[in-house]
Amino acid sequence: MSLATVGPSGGLTRDALDALLGVVCAEAGLDPSGAELIKFTNNAVFRLRAAPVVVRIAGSGAARARVDNVVRVARWLAGHDFPTVRLLTGVEQPLWLSGQAATLWEEVPDTGPRPGGADLAVLLRRLHTLPDQPPGLPEWRPMDEIRQRLAEPEDLADADRDFLLTTCAEVEDAMSRLCYELPPGVIHGDAFTGNLIPSPRGPVLCDFDSTAVGPREWDLTPVAVGRLRLDYPVDDHTPMAARYGADITRWPGFPVFRRLRELKLVTSVLPILRSHPTVRAQWQHRMTSFRAGDLTVRWQPYR
Structure with a gap:
């Protein structure tokens, strides 16, 4: 498969991803042989076997729209010596190839103890007190991202799409009436323990797709919702809150x-x-309980 057969609007099957990875690695002078796909939701993340490098390919239009911001945030955090993943040097970042976008990162050895809620709290407090912010950092507009996903779905029934669009409007209206208690500023935007890597020298933060200027309350929400909704074996919310x-x-x-x-x-x-059909069953499970307003049903992570 050639890169020309992969449309910029989506359709990133495993064959398409392998083709993209090959082109990205050729551009960067890397060997894609034996690369391992370690994650594929908003982005496809590959760990190379031939070099300590992670390749991240934007998996949707929404992800591609944020990739320049990801690079700016990563460089800003590196300038503060913040414990985060680092962009690979010597390569123009991000890489844009026929409408597709990729970033390359130094691999962080995943050999430390499992990070918990307290570890995330330490990093968030440090992030929330940094003295400046990245250039061009956008305002937090979560509905823009959600509506963009709803504009490019695969196999979404019209009734489900209508429900989700109506929910967007309802939540947006409710948000307009909120009174915040914490000072606004730079937020990670998707702060949960899955975005911590347990390096030998302590947890490091990753995934800056949603980093923005917004309410700090949002950075405390994912772990709390994870405790209430997802079938996690460990309570990370209590130590994080403390x-x-x-x-x-x-x-x-x-x-x-x-x-x-x-x-x-x-x-x-x-x-x-x-x-990526393996996520379909879990998506349907989430969609059914969310649409029913059932807050007791537990969800599983996407695989």
Whole structure:
């Protein structure tokens, strides 16, 4: 398969991803042989075997729209010596190839102890107190990302799309009436323990797709929702709240932010529902319970 057969609007099947990886590696002077696909939701993430490098390919139009911001945030955090993943040097970043976008990163050895909620709280407090912000950092507009996903779904029924668009409007209206208690500023935007890598020298933060200027309450929401909704074996919310010094579930606006977070968790894989069919069953499970308003059903991570 050639890169020309991969449309910029989506359809990133495994064959298409392998073709893209080959072109990206050729451009960067790397060997893609034996690369391992370690994640594929909003982005496809490959770990190379021939070099300590991770290649991240944007998996949708929404992800491609954010890739320049990802690079700016990564460089800004590196300038503050913040414990994060680092962009690979010597390569122009991001790489744009026939409408597709990729970034390349130094591999972080995943050999430390599992990071928990307290570890994330430490990093968030440090992030929230940095003295400046990246150039051109956008304002937090979560509905823009969700609506973009809804504009490029694979195999989404009209009734489900209509419901999700109506939910966007309802949540957006509820958000307009919230009263925040924490000072606004730079937020990670998708702060949960899955975006921590347990390096030998301590946890490092990754995934800056959603980094923006917004309410700090949002950075405390994913772990709390994970405790309530996802079938995780460990409670990360309690130690995170204690270490950060704020329990988001006691904030009156939390039910609105919980619904927003769950809306994002339902819509995140819409652009790859057909090309990555292993996520379909879990997506349907989430969609059914979310549409029914059943807050007791537990969800599983996408595989």
